[in-house]
Amino acid sequence: MFNDRWSIEYLAELMLKRGMRTLVTSPGSRNAPILEAFCKNRKFDCVNIVDERSAAFFALGMAQQTQTPVAIACTSGSAPLNYAPAIAEAYYQRIPLIVLTADRPVEYIDQGDGQTIRQNNVFANFIKKSFQLPQSIQSHDDLWYANRLVCEALNAVMYPVTGPVHINIPFSEPLYGKDFSGWPPPKDFTIVPTRKELAxxxxxxxxxxxxxxxxxxxxxxxxxxxxxxxxxxxxxxxxxxxxxxxxxxxxxxxxxxxxxxxxxxxxxxxxxxxxxxxxxxxxxxxxxxxxxxxxxxxxxxxxxxxxxxxxxxxxxxxxxxxxxxxxxxxxxxxxxxxxxxxxxxxxxxxxxLSDTAMMKHDAFLKESPYSDLKIFEQIVNHTPKDYHIQLANSTPVRYAQLMDFAQPMRTDSNRGVSGIDGCTSTAAGAAFASGKNTLLITGDLAFFYDSNGLWLKNIPKNLKIIVIHNGGGGIFRFLNGPDTTGLLEEHFESRHNTSAKFICKAYGAEYLFAKCEVSLRAALVDFFAHNHSAIVLEVESPAEISGTTLRNYFSYLGA
Known part of the structure; x- marks a missing residue:
């Protein structure tokens, strides 16, 4: 007798066989069969994160560090749409993600049923390949087809280059308490690695x-x-x-x-x-x-x-x-x-040319006023050599290109699509997977936008975050154009007075604050000495002076 749950059982079994053992889940009911197959029946390494957008970026950070596939799983409806930013980033950064979306039965799509949208191929423009597992297993051919689709999907996530794949899985009720024992073992077919050579x-x-x-x-x-x-x-x-x-x-x-x-x-x-x-x-x-x-x-x-x-x-x-x-x-x-x-x-x-630029760089910074540029110099001078660096978009990753970091173990940033929407979640996932001391340098908008990146059961203790708070999107004071519109502060920078202090309190992270060069130096010493929990250092920076200083910096280099 055949069983509709054998598709998901085959997927879990073959992922386990290939060593793909990590699953980041978000709560829901329609994805219950996925949770049972992965987290209950096989004891995958499962992490639960409520916010699907954060969950996807957290998984991206994990896969970024390990270069091995990480799966994400959610319920139906709008939940999969929250995965889209991280999937787009993974696609352009070639990060291996296996995206599992539970779905309503196909006959209920567009029929006024709750929590139901057109999920099949929903990520078509930024996914390596999309699959929909058969909703019903009624014959050996159905089972063979499901088996084949699973193998194709797991091959696609790794070859010819790594990247995200989407597997949509329609489930009929009942979702709980269903007996799916007795399935025949799945067959696995893999791609043999090859190496191209020049003729x-x-x-x-x-x-x-x-x-x-x-x-x-x-x-x-x-x-x-x-x-x-x-x-x-x-x-x-x-x-x-x-x-x-x-x-x-x-x-x-x-x-x-x-x-x-x-x-x-x-x-x-x-x-x-x-x-x-x-x-x-x-x-x-x-x-x-x-x-x-x-x-x-x-x-x-x-x-x-x-x-x-x-x-x-x-x-x-x-x-x-x-x-x-x-x-x-x-x-x-x-x-x-x-x-x-x-x-x-x-x-x-x-x-x-490089030596000339370095001499001018050092001379300018010696006389530079307190600003984003000066703050970055202090961060670089205090960062230990054994840190992994995560750079948020958009200003931090650009300032970092001007600085002389002591050689870090590695530096990462979400530059596939270059959005600010998942920088904190990605850094948290990276810290979780690598176990290495991880420093995220971020701006205030990127930090607050992704504050749910700290909404974790256990924030990695090895995660440290520096928030350069210039009251908005500082990059728009450097770019040519926004300051000529009369809309700079309200619509480009999005000026605000939000503080990270109570976000840290809500999520259980330690908090430090600095607002001048002297207090920053002292705070950085305490910041890097803190090792028993995640910690956030919020650094107040003057937006107007920072924009002017960076313009003057490049003018000085070119003089």
Whole structure:
């Protein structure tokens, strides 16, 4: 005798078999069969978070750190829609999420039934693949089909690149107390990992082109730490014709790397033709710097290679000439033996520019007034080396690109879509999964917007949060345009007087406050010494002075 619950049982069984053991749930009734299959019958590592938006970002933070799939599960109706921001972020950041949405029976859709919407394919524009498991199992073919869909979904979350998949699961009543024993064991079919290699002719062609260029610029976007790639790029950077540009989110560190793109570009002379590359090579995900995009679009290279296992048409700098569908590590490993190191002045030119920018940076900060920039300097000076850094959108992640952090273990930010809506929840999930000391640097709007990120049964004790409170969206005082509209404070900045103090009290986090450079230094010492619970340091910052200071900073670099 067949059973309608065998689909969800197959899903849970195969996830367990593949080592996908983590599920973040939110309360509901329609998802009861999911909870029973995962949390009761198999003892998955289940975490319950009431707010579905926070739950999804929490799971994203976990998967971001472990690079293994994390599942999220919710009830039907509007609940799945709250997952959308995190799913979009996971899609563009290539974070493996398995999205499980319980649904009403298909015959009740659009029939006035409660808590019912059109859930199938609801995330179609920002999901790797969507599936709907069969509502009824009445034959061996139905069971085979359910089994096949489960395997396809679990394969899609990992190949050819990682990312979110959606599995919609209609459940008929009764939802509780149903006997579903006696199911035959599911079959699993997996994708065998393969490694792409350049054909001999292609390798020879690329090698010849490489050697024909005297100025080669490698730009690394957002990516998780990769020691092998870092070592290989360090070897490439010893070539005098090669420059490696990184950002904090590249998680790549090397003696010859240029890690402060905006700082350097601001200090670049008006006659910047010597800096324009002949060959541009891009790897990794999105780049934060708008300056580098604008500069290269106006000063195009002769050739641009984009190296990525999946993106075939990514032309960020509007000069793409070749797409190389390989992992950057494997591509560089194959290229390296065929290349010869050559002499030139391109690397030295950028190194001198970087040194000039650093001297001006230090000189400006020495005389800088108390502002967001000065606050960031103090945070960087006090942050221990063994911290994981989470950077909120939008101002904090940009300020971080100007600073010299002691090499952190890793730096992350939700730059796939670059929203402020889940920064705290993501950091909490990251701290929970990694077990490492985790510092979130966030602005006031991002913190208050996602204050439910602290609505957890147990906030990770290793989570520390610094809220730079300038009374609104500080970035709009730096961007050109908002200050000319007459709407800056009310509609762009969204000025407010909200305090984090009572949010911390409500959720059980320790709270510190600073409002000047002297009190900030003292607070930072206590902040990093606190180890027995989560802690929030709210730092009051002058919005008007901060905007003016940052404008003056870039003007000083360019003088």
């Amino acid at each position: 001999t002719d292609a390798l020879n062609d690329l090698t010849q082109e490489w050697h024909s260029h005297k100025k080669k610029l490698i730009i690394a976007g957002q990516m998780p730490p990769n020691d092998n790639l870092q070592t290989l790029l360090q070897e490439f950077s010893q070539d005098e014709t090669v420059v490696v540009l990184t950002e904090s989110l590249s998680n790549l560190y090397g003696k010859h790397f240029i890690a402060w793109i905006d700082r350097c570009l601001a200090a670049m002379p008006n006659n910047n033709a010597p800096f324009v590359p002949d060959l541009l090579i891009t790897i990794g995900g999105p780049v934060i710097s708008k300056r580098i995009k604008s500069w290269l679009r106006k000063s195009p290279a002769k050739a641009h290679w984009h190296v990525d296992p999946d993106d075939q048409n990514l032309d960020t700098y509007q000069q793409l000439t070749r797409t190389i569908l390989m992992e950057p590590l494997h591509f560089l490993q194959q290229m390296q033996p065929a290349l010869r190191y050559t002499q030139g002045d391109y690397a030295a030119l950028f190194a001198k």
